[in-house]
Every structure is written in structure tokens, then in C-alpha cells.
Amino acid sequence: MAKISINLLPPEIITKELKKANFYKIQFIGITVILIMVFLASLTVALRILQSRSITEVQAKISETQKQVTDLKDTQAALFLLKDRLTLIDQYLGVSSNQSLMYRLIDKFLPAGVVINGISINKTGEVTLTALVPDSSSLDNFIEALTTKDNNEGKISMVGIESLNRGRDGFYRVSLKIKPE
């Protein structure tokens, strides 16, 4: 037997009840939203407080370490000085000057019979040399050795004969001017 359902409530009460039910839903959602917002606000404030505490701790630690570094400033200064000086010393210690290199080159290629009477190497590395040469081939060999790129390591740009005399003894007296590269 089928059931018969009869709603005897007046229609305005039904509408009122529906409105009430809707409002409860809105109220529930609204309160939930407010609670979430309050929770988020509290969370961010709490995190900020914790973070500030961490920052203060790290700053205190840094201050303490800075004091330690300040106490060791003499050691630091010594290290800076050491490094600075070593860099400078490394550039010059055992490194030959142009003058020394020119002397070494000339000494290296000087033929056996040639006698240097005088040699002058000025601050620009220019060499003036007077020598006693037993024969012309020795002079040729000497000049050739000095002017050959492979021999002079690219250090000599020009060899000029300033004067050349031949004495009664058969020896040549030569004055050379050697210009560095």
C-alpha cells in the first residue's frame, strides 16, 4: 500500500526554513574562512618571532667571531704583507735585467781570439763595445752570431759598426753599437 505524504505547513514557513538553512551554511563557511585567516595570521607572526630570534642569535655569534678576527689582526696583517711582498719578489728575484742579458749574449758569442777592451751597457740596454779582433773572419762570425735571430733570442735589433781600424800589428780595432729589441 502506497504511503501518502501530506505537508500541512504553510508555504511562508517553508520559505523561512529554507532561508534559515542557507544562512547556516553561509555562517559556517564564513566562520571557517575567518578561522583560517586568523590561523594564517598567527602562523606568520609566530614564524617572524622565531626568525627574529634566530637572526639575533646569528648576529651575536658574528659579533663574537668578529672579535676573534680582530684579536688575530696581526696574523692577518702578516699574511697580507707576506703575500704582497712575495708577489713583488717573485717578479724580480733571479730574473735577469736587459743589461745582464745583453752582457751574457755578447760573452756567449765572443770568438776565442777576440779581446774586449771596453764594454758599456747603458740603462736602455744599448751596448757600446770596443774590441781587438785578430782577423776579419772572427769579426764576421761575431757580428753574424749576434744578428742571427736564433742566437740572439730576439733580444738584439741592430748591430752597427761605429769604427773599424786595422793596426800595423794586423789586428782590427772595432767599435760596435748594439741596440736591444
Place this chain on the structure above:
Amino acid sequence: MTKEDLIKFYSIHKAQIFPVIVALSSLFLIIFVIYPQTARLISNQNALGDLNRRSEFLETKVVALESYDEGELSNRVGLILTTLPTDKDFGNVLGLLQQLTVQSGFSANSISFSNSASKIAKLRNFEVKLDIRGSKASLQTLLDNLENSPRLVRINSIDALSRGDTETIESILGVDALYSELPKDFGGIDSPLPELSEKDNELISKLEQLKQAAFEQGGQTALVPSTSSSSAVESPRGKSNPFE
């Protein structure tokens, strides 16, 4: 408008008023609390990261500084300041040149100092004229000894004359004695420490050997600081009784 009117107004429009109040409250919390705090939180997080890195760097620096032996460091500084002093240091240059001249088989006629100073790159220098006499064959040795001396010098001019006997020469060497003022910057608290490389340590060892060799060959005259008490103690005292 009375309280009853307000209540009546609210009860009629509560379905609209309540969501508006909730939205306004949420907006207020977002604008005045959540957003500023979150923004500060993010920026402070970056600052905290920087502070942590700085703290770690400083701690590492302290450990590195404490690992150096102060005595050894002081000796090394003394050594490099002997090699490249902060001032002209005429005394040591004179002693060294005398010693190297004799050691290379030459005799010094005169050693003259120029008071004027000039600059070679970052270094300052003053000129010393070395008037010497000796064997021609030894000049190269003298040049090598000068350029590898434990006090930085550079040869700037060479004048040599052979007199009669071809083996003996008279020479005037122009030598630049180098020195350099102390650096102005020794690094601040946050400056990274300079590291001594293998090459630096080798250079220090080389300088130590050169100094030791100079000391052994030249006695106390060369490269001993004038304030050292050892030279005073070891200097000749003469007879204990001059009337005997």
C-alpha cells in the same frame, strides 16, 4: 536609528551582511597582517641566509688564522722584509754588495749611493754605483750573484774596461736597490685571507737558502738587522789586556 531597528535590519539582510563582514575581516587580516608578515619573513629569510654565510666565513677565517704559527709567520715576514725592505736600508745593501763582490773574486774600489729614489713598476729604487776590479771571467758570476742575492737588486748599467792585462777589468756597475713601502690595506674583518700557494712556499724556501748561504759565506756583516744583538756579541773584542 535605534538598536531594535539595527537588529531588525540585520535579521532581514543577514544573508548578505554576514558574508560582507567575513570578506572585509579577511581582507583586513590579509592586508595588515598576513601579507606584510609573509613579505618580511621572505626578506628576512634571505638576510638570515647571508648572516649564516658570513658567520660560517668568519669562523673558517678564525680557524685558518689560528692555524698559523705566529713565530714562523714572524720569521717569514722578517725574511721577506730583508729581501724587500720598506726603506732604503743602506747598511744592508752596502754589506751585501761588499760580500758579493769579494765572493765573486772582485775587489771594490768604491761603492757610492745615490740619494734620489725612482720607481720600477710598483717598487721604489735607489742607484748604487759599484766601482770594482777583478777577473773578466768572474764578471758573469758577479752579475748572477747580484741577481740572485737575498736582497733584491737589479743591474741597470755595466761599464767595463780592460787594462793592459786582458784578464783584469775595471768595471762600474749601476745597481738598482729595490724597496717598497708597506701596503696600505691589510684587509678588513670580512676580507678573505690570502692563501700561500706552493709557489709562494717554494719562494720562501729559496729566500731562506739564499739568506743562509749569504750568512755562512759573509759572516755577520751582510743581511743582519742592525738591531740584532748577535753581531754585537760576536764582534771582535781585541786583547783582554792591551799592555801584555
